[in-house]
Structures are given as C-alpha cells and as structure tokens.
Amino acid sequence: MKVWGVYASLLLVSSLAIAQNLPVQDADFGCVTRAEAEKYVNDFRINISSFGGWELCSADKDTKKLLNDLLLIEKGSFSESESENSLIRGFIPQDKYYPWLKSQTRGVSRGNDVPYATAYNRMGYFTMQDGWAQLSTLGRVGVMIHEARHTAGYRHIPCTSGPYAGAGTAGCDRDYGYGGSHGVEMEYYSRVQLRGVNFHPVYKTMARLMAMGRANFVFNSPVLRAKEALLAMPEGGTDPQLFYQGKRVSREGPAVHGVLKRTSFGASIFEGFKALAIDLYQTSGFHPDLPDVYSYYKLLDRNNGALKDFEEYDSGGKRYAVRLDEQDRISTYNFPTGKWNPSRPLGLSVMKTVTTLPNGERGYFLIDSENRIFPFDADKNVLGPAKSESWPEHIETVAHDENGERVFLRSDRSVWSVSREGNWTPYLSGSWSSIVSVPVYDAYEVLP
C-alpha cells in the first residue's frame, strides 16, 4: 500500500510539473523545423532578410507567418467528393496547391512600396506589403493563392458593381468562371469548408464566411444571389399571390387596403400609419392582422402621423430606410445611432415613389406631377437632379420575378413582362392592384 501511495504522490507531482510547464506561447508550440523552413525558402526563393531574418518559432515575426502559411498550404488536405468524378478538375487540382504555388512563384519578398495594396505580383515575384502582415492566417493564405494566379497572366478589370464600382484601380474579375485570382481564391475557401480534412474548425468557419462574403463584390457578374419571388395582390382582394419556382401560392393577407412592400423579412402591406406583415412561408387559417415587427417597418411605431411613403431598400451593399411625410419632407434612418435623421423638405410634390425604374435601375426614386424622376441619395440625404427620361404614364410599378425578369403593373391593372427586344407579353391574367419583388430565405441561387 505504501508503494502505491508513493506512486500516487509522484503521479500528482508529475501532473503538477506538466501543468506548470504547459506551453502557452505560439513560440512554444508551432516551431517549423529548420529542414522545412529551408525547403520553403528554396522552393519559393524567399528573401528572408526582407521579412526580418530567420525565425522558426515566433508567429509575431513575418518570416514565421509566411512559413506557417506555406506549411498549411503544403499539409492541408481535402477529401474527394464521393458524388463527383475525380477525373474532372477545378481551376487548381485540390491535391496540388503546393506544387502549383511553387510553379507560379519566382520569388517572395517583403516590402511596403505599394502601401494601399496587400501584396503584388510582378512577373512571378511577390512582394508582401504591410497589409499582408496584418491579415488573419486565412487572409494571408488567400493572398498567396490569389497572387500566384496572376503569374499565369490573369489580370483584374475595373469593378462595375459592388462596393468598388467606379474605383480608379482594377480590382475585379469578369466572373467566377474566368478562373482568375478571385476565382481560385474562392475555390480554395470553398474546398476548405466543404472538403477540408485537417484544418482547424475555426479556419474552416472563416473560410465559409469569407467565400460567401467575397462571392459577389469581387466579380462583375454576381455569383450567388438571394432567391427572389414575385408577390402580387389581386384587384379587390386581400390575399396576395406568391409566384415562386413556377408555382402560384395564395398567402394570407390582412383585411386592410394598402400597397405591397418588400421588406427585409419578406413582405408587408403598408397603409400610411402602419405595416402589416405577410407570412410568405405558411398559412394559419386566420388571416391575422400581424403588425410588422420583423422588418424595418417596425420603425413606423415611432411615427406620430400618417406617412406618404416608407421604404427600405438596398443600394451598393447597404440597407436604407426612408420615410416621406404628407408634407413631402423626407428623412433617412441612421442605423448606427438608431435614430431618424432630421426631416428635410423636398421642394416638390411627390405623386409616386418607386424602387425600380422601367430600365431595371434600382434605388429610391420620387416621381412628381410632371412624371419627372428624381433619384434620392440616402447616403447624403439629398435629391439628385431629374433624370432625362420621364416616368411612363401607363406604368404603375416595376418589379422583378424569380428569374430576374422585369415585370410591369400597368395603369389598366394588367401585368406584363417585356423582352430584351422590347416586346410586351402578358405575364399574369386577371386584374392586380400591386406587385413587388420579395426575398425568399431558403437558398442561394448560383448564377450561370
């Protein structure tokens, strides 16, 4: 028994000793071996001194960051999807990231000669800037893969949509299918999320969100789109009809007369004082008057009088909420402060508001009694100059259906679509009082 007691004591001592010596610094854990480091330096012709000199252990040093990234690229592995033919490859073969990267790299150095860039590639020579050193691991690995693609001649073009539209520098690719730098970067993130075998769970989650976040704004043609549907209210009726996936489904509407509005949640009926929600996903059998507390129409609670219009809409990656009162004063919602900005008189009599023009342009537009169209700049809270075209008198509203086709509610209450050649075709039979495009939250659509 005594012997076992001694052993138990020693076990306790050893456990304490282990606990006290547990490594807590990156340097204690993730040292790269000298052999690994030398291989990476040779394979990629890394200018070690420009990264601050040799460092195999401390991730605070840029050298170690780069070595870590290369190790992850080399050792990261992916499972082959069972349902797909392994003979068909993507942009970069998923088991060849390291040799591919090596083949596209003539040298890597550290600098800050183009401080607005994260990194650049000149004829296969990569220069990692200060911005690179500040990135997360996933961000840095993504930059390496991105830059390597440029070696093969893939170049960016100016952005025509998204947050960088109109920027002076070329930062976008045509589309995902082009297989340029943004494309291979997206492909890597997607593979890490879907097929990554030996990646840290946090890294995988970051990869999923990074792929989704960058899906559209780095391409001039969107890659993923939220699914949309067309909602239309029959003339004289209260139950809106949802047109989705080629089917018509009747939804429950409240017993009030108003105009259909698109909301962040789906749809509402707005009648000046309040908005009542429409459930697009299910019916209860009771036709309930559900106050819309789900979308930004909830902000109507803070309003004392009737409004001529209230709209929430998206533009340039941002959400806006705007209210227009009966005196034609307009104000925008300040999201960070959670308050309305002060109302401003417009100086014109607004007859109608729309969020889509007949040519498909989206935004928030005010139509006056002479059918002039004034775009409203919600960022600056100002009205822009009248557009050269007028609002056509025979059109009430324009919306988009699930295929992105423009659909028109005409003044005679009929609904039409128009082809690219300008030919009008009846779209819905019957008479309708209101149409609107609504978001449907059950999947993303991957665009061709």
Added chain:
Amino acid sequence: MKKVSVHPVVIALFVLLLVTVMPWLLPLKHSTDPLREPASLGPSRPFDGQDTKENKSGVVASGLPVDLGSLNLKDWMRNQVGQIGRPDENPEQTMAVLKARAESLGTQDIRDLEQWALETDRSGDERFLAVEMLVMNPRLESAQSLGRILMSPEPSRAAEPALENILRARAVEGLGLHPRREATRILRDSLYRVSDRSLIDRGERVLTARRGAAPSAMDQDRQALHSLLKKIR
C-alpha cells in the same frame, strides 16, 4: 542486511513514471538564436510542432490528462490561436476542446472575449476565435455580447475589411444558434443598428431558420458553395 523485495509491476510503473516526468522536469532549451532548431532537442522534445495535437487536446504523449482548462482565459486563448494556422489532424477533438472551454466561460470571460473580438490591433485569428467562443457559450450574456459585436460599426480603415464582416456574420449566426429564447429578440434589435446588406440578409435567414421555415444559414452556405464548385467542372 535485510533484503527488500519490490513487486516487478511497481518497478515497471516507476520506470514509466520517470520516463514520463523527466523530460518535463528538465529545463527546456530555448535558444536565443533566431534560427531555432527544434530538432536539436532530440526525440523527447515535448513542445515542438510535431506535438501540437497532443498538447492542444489536453493529453500529453504519456497519455496523462492535462487540465488545460486551468489556464487563465488569456493564456488559453493564446494557446489555441496558435493552432488555427496549422494543420489539425483531429478537428473533432479540437472542436470538443473549444466547446468544453466555451461552455465554462464566466461573466468576466465573456466580457473579455467581446472586448478582444473588437480590438483591431489583435490578430484576426484571435478576434475570430473570441467570437467563436461566444457562439458556443449558452449564457444570456454571450448572446448580449454577440449582439453588441454585431452592432459595433465596422472601422472605416480596417486592416482586413473582410475580417470585420465575417466576425459580425458569425455573431449573427451565433445568435441564431443560441439556446436562449432572448437571442431572437437580441438579433432582431441588433439588426436595426446595422446597415450592411449582407449582415441583414444573413440575419433574416437566421431568423427564418430559427422559426423552422428554412435550412440554417450554414447549410445554405454549404449548399451554395457546393453548387459553385460543381459549376466549373
């Protein structure tokens, strides 16, 4: 002289103990040479890159359990952050370790994690891990922290703008996954302070999924990325 006899099993156990303890008791060699050569520590080196799996899981090579949870949160986080950028041979085990620690977080831990998640001078890996820990914590305070992270404006000159977005996107998902019912209200209220369309969209997806009317936002993402990969084949 009296002969002392010891049972062979006891001797074997003692030898095993010595083998286990000695490498840890001996002072580790920490070279000041910047080109450190971990291999020079020999086969018993406990802390080089080859042993990260055992260390992070809380089980050392000897098989003895180690209570990594006894480390204070700051050191524990530093320990875990170092793993994010390295190959992980056992992601399920890693997840279990993260979850176990996340579920034991106290009020002050939650406050610290919220603060670290928003400090732009910290590494992106550390900031995202801080959010991930909050996502896995079941307390109401963690839901409130995620709401504040979501509402905090993205810095105008962020070192990694995409990171600022995905941190908040993960906070949205965390509120959607949170076991407390109040998380729905917190998410909805927080979205009123957000103007980023992608975050609002994700928030609406999460709220719809929380009602059982749509798949989770994570599943929707995976489905979309799967279609994307198939598209180029």
